[in-house]
Amino acid sequence: MRVTVDPDKCCGAGQCVLVAPEVFDQRDEDGIVVLLDAAPPADRHEAVREAAAICPAAAIEVDA
Amino acid sequence: MTSGDRGRPAPRIAVVGASAAGLAAVEGLRRAGWDGLLTLVGDEPHPPYDRPPLSKQVLSGSWEPDRTGLRSAEQLAGLDLDLRLGTRAAALDAAARRLTLDDAERTVLDCAGIVVATGVRPRTLPGTEGVAGVYVLRSLEDALALRERLAAPGRRLAVVGDGVLGAEAAAVATGLGHRVVLIGSGTAPMGRVLGAETGALLAAVHRAHGVELRAGRASGVVTGPDPAGGPDGRHVTGVRLADGGTVEADTVLVATGSVPAVDWLGPSGEAAAPGAEAAGAGARAADGVRLDLADGLGCDAHCAAAPGVYGAGDVARWYHPVLGRTLRVEHRMNATEQGLAAARNLLAELDAERFGAPRPFAPVPYFWSDQFGLKLQAYGVLEGADRIEVLCLEKDPLRLAALHGREGRATGVLGAGLPPRTVRGLRALVAGDAPADWDEALAAFRTAVQG
Ligand SMILES: Cc1cc2nc3c(=O)[nH]c(=O)nc-3n(C[C@H](O)[C@H](O)[C@H](O)COP(=O)(O)OP(=O)(O)OC[C@H]3O[C@@H](n4cnc5c(N)ncnc54)[C@H](O)[C@@H]3O)c2cc1C
Numbered sequence: 256m257r258v259t260v261d262p263d264k265c266c267g268a269g270q271c272v273l274v275a276p277e278v279f280d281q282r283d284e285d286g287i288v289v290l291l292d293a294a295p296p297a298d299r300h301e302a303v304r305e306a307a308a309i310c311p312a313a314a315i316e317v318d319a
Numbered sequence: 320m321t322s323g324d325r326g327r328p329a330p331r332i333a334v335v336g337a338s339a340a341g342l343a344a345v346e347g348l349r350r351a352g353w354d355g356l357l358t359l360v361g362d363e364p365h366p367p368y369d370r371p372p373l374s375k376q377v378l379s380g381s382w383e384p385d386r387t388g389l390r391s392a393e394q395l396a397g398l399d400l401d402l403r404l405g406t407r408a409a410a411l412d413a414a415a416r417r418l419t420l421d422d423a424e425r426t427v428l429d430c431a432g433i434v435v436a437t438g439v440r441p442r443t444l445p446g447t448e449g450v451a452g453v454y455v456l457r458s459l460e461d462a463l464a465l466r467e468r469l470a471a472p473g474r475r476l477a478v479v480g481d482g483v484l485g486a487e488a489a490a491v492a493t494g495l496g497h498r499v500v501l502i503g504s505g506t507a508p509m510g511r512v513l514g515a516e517t518g519a520l521l522a523a524v525h526r527a528h529g530v531e532l533r534a535g536r537a538s539g540v541v542t543g544p545d546p547a548g549g550p551d552g553r554h555v556t557g558v559r560l561a562d563g564g565t566v567e568a569d570t571v572l573v574a575t576g577s578v579p580a581v582d583w584l585g586p587s588g589e590a591a592a593p594g595a596e597a598a599g600a601g602a603r604a605a606d607g608v609r610l611d612l613a614d615g616l617g618c619d620a621h622c623a624a625a626p627g628v629y630g631a632g633d634v635a636r637w638y639h640p641v642l643g644r645t646l647r648v649e650h651r652m653n654a655t656e657q658g659l660a661a662a663r664n665l666l667a668e669l670d671a672e673r674f675g676a677p678r679p680f681a682p683v684p685y686f687w688s689d690q691f692g693l694k695l696q697a698y699g700v701l702e703g704a705d706r707i708e709v710l711c712l713e714k715d716p717l718r719l720a721a722l723h724g725r726e727g728r729a730t731g732v733l734g735a736g737l738p739p740r741t742v743r744g745l746r747a748l749v750a751g752d753a754p755a756d757w758d759e760a761l762a763a764f765r766t767a768v769q770g
């Protein structure tokens with residue numbers, strides 16, 4: 256699985272961090288998403304897909 | 320799907336409204352394993368796009384419209400949809416789960432389930448139809464029209480309504496160099512939601528940037544001749560206030576809230592179907608299925624409006640089991656979460672063995688707003704508070720947190736200019752399985768903010 260984020264679209268909602276804290280974090284200054292793990296292990300794939308689905312800015316993309 | 324499929328056409332689920340909630344519903348259905356037909360009907364010509372950027376990046380000109388697309392063409396293709404854009408749903412026979420489309424063929428779709436995600440439509444001011452220079456802001460076309468208008472320098476813009484949408488648009492237009500009057504409370508933009516104290520802080524931010532805040536209720540517009548609009552053409556020259564005053568303007572944005580798009584679900588929408596009962600909003604008594612259309616589409620804790628009929632997003636009013644009351648949320652995060660919940664619960668109703676039991680929809684509501692570089696974020700319910708505690712960090716009025724409560728319970732939190740960790744700490748205060756006691760929440764609130 257490859258994860259990409261678009262910080263420019265991100266609105267800092269932080270939903271991704273609630274769902275998959277090992278994969279996403281937020282910058283302290285403005286809450287914009289920080290990708291911690293662009294190739295997360297299999298046991299996190301479901302959470303990452305969930306994060307991509309609920310991100311209110313469509314800022315997370317997952318392939319495979 | 321069901322065991323008796325032999326020879327029958329594949330079952331179909333139709334999702335009406337191809338925006339945030341409708342997209343979440345179709346994605347949720349496919350992710351959960353729905354392999355029947357999946358129709359997505361939307362009356363806008365565009366594939367699902369995002370609205371929050373319309374009053375921010377699109378209006379300011381920093382984004383071109385295509386950036387608002389919520390999914391790529393490949394992602395949409397991967398959902399294997401029967402996608403019907405530019406098509407309005409005309410009527411729903413809820414008992415028969417039969418959807419009539421407003422296309423040339425008057426297509427009728429028999430469905431196993433239906434998700435209603437038709438959102439809301441902007442309110443307008445009486446007497447503004449056909450008047451040049453008057454705008455609303457809900458769709459991409461709306462945003463582009465207003466943006467084009469604001470491309471000429473030195474406009475005098477009057478924004479009618481100082482809720483979140485009006486306040487954001489006023490901020491962007493001011494940033495573009497226009498003279499902006501925000502008509503509403505006059506003292507507290509978004510005051511109905513934020514309360515007087517936080518509203519006053521936001522008012523100070525708007526004033527500091529040059530927005531004129533004007534107390535008043537708009538009753539209509541003043542117009543003059545518009546040579547560009549033909550012999551009868553009228554152009555707006557101002558906003559008329561109920562107290563008799565006027566606000567001069569060459570451009571008016573009406574941001575006075577919205578109305579749930581349930582017209583097509585009501586008796587007139589039904590008129591095409593034989594035997595429809597004409598009396599009473601949403602009446603469908605002949606066959607025992609009655610949609611509650613009093614304020615949006617009334618749904619239960621599972622987002623069900625009737626057997627096989629679910630609601631999601633801005634249009635849906637549902638019973639929130641933790642808050643113990645019905646709620647209709649016009650915010651972006653809810654559209655996605657409720658679209659997913661409606662999808663899951665519809666499948667559970669259709670085939671519990673395969674898709675599991677339905678789950679009540681009990682989210683922690685969330686919204687954000689960006690104004691003049693200030694980001695407001697809120698969890699829970701801010702409206703209707705009977706007590707509000709506001710704390711400023713390091714005496715900086717732009718770094719603040721607020722706890723809202725009602726009847727001895729903490730109901731919502733608001734943060735601005737806070738680090739994300741603090742915001743998540745605030746969220747936890749209103750994210751419990753039961754409404755939090757005010758005094759306990761207040762103590763935890765002070766600790767979360769001041770450390
Ligand atoms: C300018 C703007 C800025 C915003 N900013 C924020 C923000 O900063 N933060 C935030 O939390 N929220 C914000 N929101 C709110 C957020 O965009 C909405 O909550 C969200 O779009 C709701 O999604 P929805 O799918 O329920 O409804 P909608 O987005 O309204 O979509 C409903 C769709 O259904 C279509 N439709 C209606 N009737 C029919 C019919 N009969 N047949 C077929 N299709 C139909 C409509 O045309 C529309 O495409 C903003 C909204 C706007 C307009």
Ligand code: SF4
Nearest residue numbers: 265266268269271310
């Ligand atoms: S959920 Fe989306 S918008 Fe929110 S912080 Fe994560 S990437 Fe950004």
